[in-house]
Amino acid sequence: MFRTFRPADRVALLVPGSAAYADFVLLATRQGVVPVPIDPQLTDRERRAVLDDVEPVLVVTTPEELAEAAEALEPDPPSPVPLVRPMHLTSGTTGAPKGVWSGLLTPERAQALVAEERDLWRFTGSDAHLVLSPLHHSAPLRFSLGTLLAGGRLVVPGPFDPDAVTRAIVRQRPTTMFCVPAHLQRLFAHWDEVGVPDLSCFRLVAHAGAACPPPVKQRLLELFPPRTTWEFYGSTEGQFTACRSEEWAAHPGTVGRARPGRSLSVDGDGTIWCVVPEHARFSYWRAREKTAACWRDTDRGSAFTVGDLGRLDDEGYLYLAGRREDLVITGGVNVYPVEVENVLGGHPAVRDVAVFGVGDEHWGQRVCAAVVGEATAEELASYAAERLAPPKRPKSYFRLDALPRTATGKVKRLELPGLLGLDD
Structure with missing residues (x-):
């Protein structure tokens, strides 16, 4: 040693x-x-x-x-x-x-990095942060370190289990929590069976990592104290936005506006860029070409991208359209899975949904959807026909008990064709 x-x-x-x-x-x-x-x-x-x-x-x-x-x-x-x-x-x-x-x-940049997180999330010495996600991921570790730097403490129930988390809330009264939508879905299902614990101890509940189905977001707003719940959009590389749930309710589907000290822009092809302060710069370890490809200089400073796609409205609110590698090209038309998922996720009999492409001899790719819930293929086709242009409507629907996800809640979209026997 x-x-x-x-x-x-x-x-x-x-x-x-x-x-x-x-x-x-x-x-x-x-x-x-x-x-x-x-x-x-x-x-x-x-x-x-x-x-x-x-x-x-x-x-x-x-x-x-x-x-x-x-x-x-x-x-x-x-x-x-x-x-x-x-x-x-x-x-x-x-x-x-x-x-x-x-x-x-x-030292100056180190202090600025800590101050940015502290000022946004208001960490204090009285905070008790509930850890739900594995700490080898960036967001849960960042929230944990922010809490410790402010003099607070951590509540670590172990591998995610709704019952253990509920007991921790009841017994240790945490004040903050970072989670992914999959955590919320499992907690809400558990609380439907055993009852909702007293959540008045929370001053901050932040979620990210995957698109949050609108019914889950609405339940989050209903259960936790007013003005305590947030969504943010970021990546391992850096952070882009933060958004109170009340803002989301006024701007459905947004992931918020640029965090303080940062600014956003979107290229004509939809690629999202974020200008960050010097303390937030990064490179990819031993990958100069990849580093160079993700940075560019602007009149406002250095901006980076992780290849995500989206749009900005007139008020600066960002709406995600998916990641470039998720793009489905069918008959020469670009279809972004997140957009289709946001629509199908609004069906009352859909609990979770992932959209993906598979090879098609005629169209190049065809749009498919894996669905968790009771909705039938016929019901979903009718629902989509009312809300999506023809190229965006899934040609096939597949029912699953659960979607394959990473530990941070992101759907393993590229694994779905193999899981469903569609990759031959």
């Missing part, structure tokens, strides 16, 4: 999330050591590929090793705030996972 670390040393974390995990990340980043949070469920082959690229000085695979690594850190680093961002890996759905690298931050 290492007894000392140097700034910019990378430490690969292949252990489940815990309070000790977050404590280690905070202590390490305050002295410039770079935690690399990695999904501990990776296969050996996936793990080797990531580690060969990252080249960590230490690989932590057990809670005991995590405790030993913590002992090798300075107990009281000179910087009160992180001097580096954890190097998270992007999902890799379009290729090998890429590390998102911020470099070592100057």
